[in-house]
Amino acid sequence: MSSVFSMAPFFESENKSRVAVIGSGNWGSVAAKLIASNTLKLPSFHDEVRMWVFEETLPSGKKLSAVINQTNENVKYLPGIKLGKNVVADPDLEHAVTDSNMLVFVTPHQFMEGICKRIQGKIRKDAQAISLVKGMEVKRDGPSMISTIISQKLGISCCVLMGANIANEIAQENFSEATVGYRENKEIAEKWVHLFNTPFFSVSSVQDVEGVELCGTLKNVVAIAAGFVDGLEMGNNTKAAIMRIGLREMKAFSKLLFSSVKDNTFFESCGVADLITTCLGGRNRKCAEAFAKHGGKRSFDELEAEMLQGQKLQGVLTAKEVHEVLCHRGWLESFPLFATVHEICIRRLPPAAIVKYSEHTHQHSRASL
Ligand SMILES: NC(=O)c1ccc[n+]([C@@H]2O[C@H](COP(=O)([O-])OP(=O)(O)OC[C@H]3O[C@@H](n4cnc5c(N)ncnc54)[C@H](O)[C@@H]3O)[C@@H](O)[C@H]2O)c1
Numbered sequence: 556m557s558s559v560f561s562m563a564p565f566f567e568s569e570n571k572s573r574v575a576v577i578g579s580g581n582w583g584s585v586a587a588k589l590i591a592s593n594t595l596k597l598p599s600f601h602d603e604v605r606m607w608v609f610e611e612t613l614p615s616g617k618k619l620s621a622v623i624n625q626t627n628e629n630v631k632y633l634p635g636i637k638l639g640k641n642v643v644a645d646p647d648l649e650h651a652v653t654d655s656n657m658l659v660f661v662t663p664h665q666f667m668e669g670i671c672k673r674i675q676g677k678i679r680k681d682a683q684a685i686s687l688v689k690g691m692e693v694k695r696d697g698p699s700m701i702s703t704i705i706s707q708k709l710g711i712s713c714c715v716l717m718g719a720n721i722a723n724e725i726a727q728e729n730f731s732e733a734t735v736g737y738r739e740n741k742e743i744a745e746k747w748v749h750l751f752n753t754p755f756f757s758v759s760s761v762q763d764v765e766g767v768e769l770c771g772t773l774k775n776v777v778a779i780a781a782g783f784v785d786g787l788e789m790g791n792n793t794k795a796a797i798m799r800i801g802l803r804e805m806k807a808f809s810k811l812l813f814s815s816v817k818d819n820t821f822f823e824s825c826g827v828a829d830l831i832t833t834c835l836g837g838r839n840r841k842c843a844e845a846f847a848k849h850g851g852k853r854s855f856d857e858l859e860a861e862m863l864q865g866q867k868l869q870g871v872l873t874a875k876e877v878h879e880v881l882c883h884r885g886w887l888e889s890f891p892l893f894a895t896v897h898e899i900c901i902r903r904l905p906p907a908a909i910v911k912y913s914e915h916t917h918q919h920s921r922a923s924l
């Protein structure tokens with residue numbers, strides 16, 4: 556009898572879910588903090604949250620992962636915020652994921668394919684994933700959403716979480732909302748909602764993975780356009796017009812790619828709310844403003860390195876990827892704003908073209924959207 560009792564904690568512990576966060580940038584660190592505050596409270600999760608750190612040496616000569624574990628702070632990507640003592644930084648990717656059955660992917664999108672390849676065949680059989688990554692990949696055979704890459708490479712199901720989520724504001728515990736997109740299994744979606752939801756981070760779920768993910772991805776292109784308007788000091792009406800045209804293109808593009816995308820998704824946090832916050836206060840907007848102020852004479856790469864100090868822009872690369880899709884599918888004329896953003900980013904057009912081309916071509920392409 557006594558042996559049965561002594562086994563109980565073992566079985567209890569085996570049934571608990573373990574979470575790994577793959578990524579430790581600005582949002583990655585905040586996501587780990589949110590999750591870690593919940594795993595301490597929720598009995599169905601192990602307390603510890605393992606956070607994979609893309610290792611780097613700080614100016615002090617110390618390794619970033621070691622400093623995070625000593626100070627409980629990501630001094631480079633989220634300075635001044637304690638992550639929670641149960642967040643463990645791990646520079647070894649395979650080791651970070653090996654014991655976890657709930658994998659949270661949150662790195663800049665350009666690194667995701669390589670990361671998936673590295674952990675292929677090295678994760679738990681019962682693992683499930685969620686992607687917080689805003690972006691997509693474009694291959695010869697067309698665009699692939701990051702959640703699809705995760706599912707295909709790792710052979711596991713993948714939800715997405717997107718929303719009006721400027722990480723530094725969530726780190727301060729200011730109220731915000733987010734949307735989980737799921738494919739079929741509402742139960743799994745609710746488990747993710749449970750893991751992220753807090754009194755200041757209100758999460759809901761919708762059955763529309765592609766819609767939610769495309770909102771998060773495409774709003775970064777519109778944010779670049781909004782930044783150009785700010786840099787040119789064209790005022791709020793112009794910026795609102797660009798945001799409206801951008802939202803229209805986001806919806807049309809998403810629905811052309813996936814007929815399953817739902818109109819209502821654009822009214823969730825991942826849609827219009829994320830578009831607003833990113834066009835007001837995001838990094839894409841900020842760098843695009845500087846680009847326009849310099850008349851396009853300084854490249855985005857240069858501005859990103861100088862202004863973001865290691866953090867990564869997603870909008871410029873996404874504009875290029877969207878442009879490739881538009882070219883391949885013969886849709887260029889229907890998406891003047893998306894097309895113009897890319898042309899400005901590669902300095903084929905001046906920043907002022909954002910209004911001229913978007914507005915002019917918009918008149919002519921309206922019917923096809
Ligand atoms: N920061 C935000 O406010 C925010 C909010 C919501 C969603 N997102 C999205 O979350 C994703 C991650 O953004 P973030 O803000 O956490 O990151 P970040 O831009 O702050 O930091 C860049 C990260 O990339 C890592 N990195 C650099 N080179 C790498 C490589 N070769 N391989 C792997 N990793 C490398 C760095 O170590 C760092 O962790 C992006 O898709 C972003 O759009 C960001």
Ligand SMILES: O=P(O)(O)OC[C@H](O)CO
Binds near residue numbers: 838
């Ligand atoms: O700072 P940005 O432009 O990468 O945007 C951050 C978030 O995506 C806003 O939800």
